[in-house]
Amino acid sequence: MTPPSRPEPTAPAQIAADPPAPSAGTVEALRDAVLSSSQAWETTRSLVDEVGPRFAGSPGDRAAVAWAQRTLTAHGLQNVRAEKVKVPRWQRGHEAAHLIAPYPRDLVVAALGGSAPTPPRGITAEVIAVPTVADLDKLDRKAVEGRIVFFHARMERTQTGTGYGKAVSIRTAGPSAAARKGAAAVIIRSVGTDVERIPHTGAVFYQADAPRIPAAALSVPDAEMLERLLAKGPAKLTLTLDSKVLPDAESANILGEVPGSSAPDEIVLLGAHLDSWDLTPGALDDAAGCAIVIEAARAIAALPRKPRRTVRVVLFANEEFGISGARAYAAAHAAEIPRHLIAIEADLGDGKVLTASFLGSDTARPAFEALVRPLVPLGVTFIPDDAHGGSDLIPLRALGVPLADLHQDATRYFDVHHTPNDTMAKIVREDLDQAAAAYAAFAYAAADMSGDLGRIPEDKRQRR
Amino acid sequence: MTPPSRPEPTAPAQIAADPPAPSAGTVEALRDAVLSSSQAWETTRSLVDEVGPRFAGSPGDRAAVAWAQRTLTAHGLQNVRAEKVKVPRWQRGHEAAHLIAPYPRDLVVAALGGSAPTPPRGITAEVIAVPTVADLDKLDRKAVEGRIVFFHARMERTQTGTGYGKAVSIRTAGPSAAARKGAAAVIIRSVGTDVERIPHTGAVFYQADAPRIPAAALSVPDAEMLERLLAKGPAKLTLTLDSKVLPDAESANILGEVPGSSAPDEIVLLGAHLDSWDLTPGALDDAAGCAIVIEAARAIAALPRKPRRTVRVVLFANEEFGISGARAYAAAHAAEIPRHLIAIEADLGDGKVLTASFLGSDTARPAFEALVRPLVPLGVTFIPDDAHGGSDLIPLRALGVPLADLHQDATRYFDVHHTPNDTMAKIVREDLDQAAAAYAAFAYAAADMSGDLGRIPEDKRQRR
Numbered sequence: 001m002t003p004p005s006r007p008e009p010t011a012p013a014q015i016a017a018d019p020p021a022p023s024a025g026t027v028e029a030l031r032d033a034v035l036s037s038s039q040a041w042e043t044t045r046s047l048v049d050e051v052g053p054r055f056a057g058s059p060g061d062r063a064a065v066a067w068a069q070r071t072l073t074a075h076g077l078q079n080v081r082a083e084k085v086k087v088p089r090w091q092r093g094h095e096a097a098h099l100i101a102p103y104p105r106d107l108v109v110a111a112l113g114g115s116a117p118t119p120p121r122g123i124t125a126e127v128i129a130v131p132t133v134a135d136l137d138k139l140d141r142k143a144v145e146g147r148i149v150f151f152h153a154r155m156e157r158t159q160t161g162t163g164y165g166k167a168v169s170i171r172t173a174g175p176s177a178a179a180r181k182g183a184a185a186v187i188i189r190s191v192g193t194d195v196e197r198i199p200h201t202g203a204v205f206y207q208a209d210a211p212r213i214p215a216a217a218l219s220v221p222d223a224e225m226l227e228r229l230l231a232k233g234p235a236k237l238t239l240t241l242d243s244k245v246l247p248d249a250e251s252a253n254i255l256g257e258v259p260g261s262s263a264p265d266e267i268v269l270l271g272a273h274l275d276s277w278d279l280t281p282g283a284l285d286d287a288a289g290c291a292i293v294i295e296a297a298r299a300i301a302a303l304p305r306k307p308r309r310t311v312r313v314v315l316f317a318n319e320e321f322g323i324s325g326a327r328a329y330a331a332a333h334a335a336e337i338p339r340h341l342i343a344i345e346a347d348l349g350d351g352k353v354l355t356a357s358f359l360g361s362d363t364a365r366p367a368f369e370a371l372v373r374p375l376v377p378l379g380v381t382f383i384p385d386d387a388h389g390g391s392d393l394i395p396l397r398a399l400g401v402p403l404a405d406l407h408q409d410a411t412r413y414f415d416v417h418h419t420p421n422d423t424m425a426k427i428v429r430e431d432l433d434q435a436a437a438a439y440a441a442f443a444y445a446a447a448d449m450s451g452d453l454g455r456i457p458e459d460k461r462q463r464r
Numbered sequence: 465m466t467p468p469s470r471p472e473p474t475a476p477a478q479i480a481a482d483p484p485a486p487s488a489g490t491v492e493a494l495r496d497a498v499l500s501s502s503q504a505w506e507t508t509r510s511l512v513d514e515v516g517p518r519f520a521g522s523p524g525d526r527a528a529v530a531w532a533q534r535t536l537t538a539h540g541l542q543n544v545r546a547e548k549v550k551v552p553r554w555q556r557g558h559e560a561a562h563l564i565a566p567y568p569r570d571l572v573v574a575a576l577g578g579s580a581p582t583p584p585r586g587i588t589a590e591v592i593a594v595p596t597v598a599d600l601d602k603l604d605r606k607a608v609e610g611r612i613v614f615f616h617a618r619m620e621r622t623q624t625g626t627g628y629g630k631a632v633s634i635r636t637a638g639p640s641a642a643a644r645k646g647a648a649a650v651i652i653r654s655v656g657t658d659v660e661r662i663p664h665t666g667a668v669f670y671q672a673d674a675p676r677i678p679a680a681a682l683s684v685p686d687a688e689m690l691e692r693l694l695a696k697g698p699a700k701l702t703l704t705l706d707s708k709v710l711p712d713a714e715s716a717n718i719l720g721e722v723p724g725s726s727a728p729d730e731i732v733l734l735g736a737h738l739d740s741w742d743l744t745p746g747a748l749d750d751a752a753g754c755a756i757v758i759e760a761a762r763a764i765a766a767l768p769r770k771p772r773r774t775v776r777v778v779l780f781a782n783e784e785f786g787i788s789g790a791r792a793y794a795a796a797h798a799a800e801i802p803r804h805l806i807a808i809e810a811d812l813g814d815g816k817v818l819t820a821s822f823l824g825s826d827t828a829r830p831a832f833e834a835l836v837r838p839l840v841p842l843g844v845t846f847i848p849d850d851a852h853g854g855s856d857l858i859p860l861r862a863l864g865v866p867l868a869d870l871h872q873d874a875t876r877y878f879d880v881h882h883t884p885n886d887t888m889a890k891i892v893r894e895d896l897d898q899a900a901a902a903y904a905a906f907a908y909a910a911a912d913m914s915g916d917l918g919r920i921p922e923d924k925r926q927r928r
């Protein structure tokens with residue numbers, strides 16, 4: 001069915017009698033209060049130092065769930081609760097890549113999340129190098145068969161982080177593309193912008209029509225060395241990955257609220273994800289996001305006058321390895337979906353918010369622009385592009401819930417994304433506080449607005 | 465014996481009849497030729513990519529010795545030879561640090577070079593934190609006994625690299641100082657200026673009057689986390705190091721020369737060290753230094769008119785773990801020492817040369833200043849401070865051989881020093897080429913100068 005060019009938005013229940021607009025200056029005062037006395041750095045530190053790595057289903061994940069309940073309560077949120085989520089479990093084991101020819105050398109490597117293991121003694125094969133999946137597609141099967149395919153496209157550093165979307169297919173789609181041509185295994189240049197000797201993991205998406213071959217990321221310096229050597233002649237290496245799949249485990253989405261003063265059934269959703277990849281304390285990804293939304297809610301909860309609608313913090317389970325928490329949330333809250341005014345997720349680290357954008361009813365765009373006007377003094381610019389939404393908002397987007405992006409400066413984010421190097425040492429407190437202030441001001445303004453933001457048109461409910 | 469206030473310099477044999485000064489412009493043309501067509505990056509790459517880690521006595525060290533002979537020959541040097549050097553052998557094994565309290569966490573750790581092993585099941589103890597060795601000295605034995613001492617002084621980033629000298633005693637002297645107070649083991653904040661999750665190794669110097677306790681470096685982010693946790697309460701960890709000492713092995717200093725045209729017995733020594741720490745490909749430390757001196761000699765060898773004296777490249781064995789090569793060179797060349805006009809070592813990475821300084825006869829300082837005048841257009845400033853000399857020049861300094869420093873910009877050097885992260889990705893080609901040009905111009909000017917540079921006064925022959 002072709003979507004109508006002007007879809008009828010599914011409006012949430014109107015607020016019957018709007019009370020008078022909040023006294024001018026509430027949002028601005030909130031913004032400035034967060035900016036000057038934000039606890040976001042301390043909240044980030046607490047999750048990073050006291051919990052650390054928290055991959056779905058791991059002991060760290062269980063510690064994070066307890067931390068989140070404790071922390072939301074301590075920050076003055078109400079209705080704090082854990083909603084069960086079933087998560088898949090994958091466990092990294094010993095991993096090694098050893099170059100055999102032209103020179104012997106240990107390479108720094110990490111299995112991609114979900115990778116199949118190699119046989120115990122590894123896979124030893126010639127390396128065939130291609131920048132991208134498109135380049136692989138041009139090769140004969142004969143050139144690939146039995147080899148280790150090395151994808152070495154470079155990720156571009158940009159302020160918006162768009163380089164990631166362009167580069168990441170070597171990780172997500174590369175392994176199955178190589179397997180379809182008979183490859184024995186895949187190694188990729190880490191999808192990241194740094195040049196440190198630390199590989200970036202991240203999920204591989206095996207496709208049903210291809211054998212599941214082992215896949216791993218080399219650190220950027222190792223990948224560049226291999227690229228230089230391959231420019232001069234053949235190379236051969238042994239890849240050993242000892243990963244395994246364990247039975248599904250239980251995790252939880254953690255919710256906490258600032259109940260609305262006059263329309264508590266209407267929801268402004270502030271999301272972030274509680275989990276991290278297994279090998280990282282996840283300071284930027286996504287302890288910072290958790291801290292930003294917790295700080296926004298804490299500051300609103302501390303106000304004498306609460307906004308009309310409920311501000312709900314959702315710390316999603318397992319974003320990294322299949323958005324299990326996001327799907328569980330959408331299912332568990334199906335009845336409430338029409339009463340979600342708007343949803344936003346903080347999942348781009350500790351950077352300053354630079355732009356605000358919206359996806360909802362086209363006619364609501366001016367109302368959204370008004371909501372983000374108090375963010376202008378923070379350096380935030382409204383842009384008329386459609387918001388993209390965090391990964392955990394995909395199921396809500398599919399159901400038409402309007403989305404906002406408070407898009408953070410992503411210049412540094414992909415230096416440490418999905419690596420052990422994503423630590424407190426990389427958090428820039430001033431930037432983090434600006435982001436928390438922006439989220440707080442936006443959340444209050446949205447929760448207290450008159451009218452609504454419509455629904456996402458049908459033809460924009462799927463990510464492209 | 466008190467050294468005389470004005471020691472009589474031991475002059476090298478005078479050059480009998482000085483030929484006319486080289487046509488003005490030779491040094492400048494050489495400088496510019498290196499700047500525009502330097503092969504230093506490629507030489508660095510070759511050692512890093514084709515040999516990689518090359519710790520004294522290891523298979524990599526043997527590969528480096530072969531590489532050096534091949535490379536000096538290929539670059540047009542003469543009298544290329546390997547001079548045997550006996551080196552001690554120490555081997556890193558499994559290493560781990562696991563925080564037990566207040567929270568369980570794996571810490572990123574590397575044994576210090578030469579560290580004693582722990583028992584196989586590790587050492588588990590409470591941690592006592594002090595910034596420096598001086599702070600430890602103030603503590604009662606009771607506060608230290610049976611504990612793991614954690615030295616967490618921070619190294620300051622400076623252009624000259626002086627922060628290293630101030631911070632490094634926690635690594636070199638810390639373990640014995642802690643052992644004298646009954647400590648079970650030592651961990652240190654890595655002596656480095658980065659904030660990456662990669663520890664810096666480097667030699668520990670066990671003193672004869674103290675038990676040899678295990679000692680390791682935490683990555684800076686791990687050390688900072690531990691420091692934060694210790695500010696809130698006690699911490700306990702398990703350190704496991706499986707290192708061992710092996711029988712001494714054979715390595716070699718590699719020499720190559722551009723024979724002097726009229727005084728071939730007189731020597732201008734250009735040094736660098738061929739070895740690296742075990743866990744690093746050593747691009748800045750010291751493949752870059754090797755490449756700088758090789759490039760300087762290559763460019764001089766390619767000139768139609770050679771300088772009067774011999775330019776001798778010495779790639780020293782085992783600088784990192786006890787300057788074995790430097791001692792062997794001084795012993796093997798004892799008879800030639802008086803004929804060493806001056807010695808210089810490139811061992812500060814790929815940075816641009818910023819200053820030139822001298823240590824020799826005080827009366828020769830103006831002559832030295834004249835030698836480095838052609839370096840001024842490269843941005844090099846003569847400074848009247850005494851030169852320090854690289855570590856491999858310590859034995860020559862003790863014998864009075866004049867030293868030069870072409871001091872490189874060390875701002876970035878200690879980000880990767882003694883880490884696996886010291887890779888080609890960190891080499892700034894333009895800076896490296898400037899340094900090669902400076903070394904080439906200086907080496908030619910010195911090798912072709914009239915007169916000499918005297919000897920180091922007796923009271924300045926020991927480092928302070």
Ligand SMILES: [Zn+2]
Pocket residue numbers: 273285286319347
């Ligand atoms: Zn994330």
Ligand SMILES: [Zn+2]
Pocket residue numbers: 737749750783811
């Ligand atoms: Zn060095």
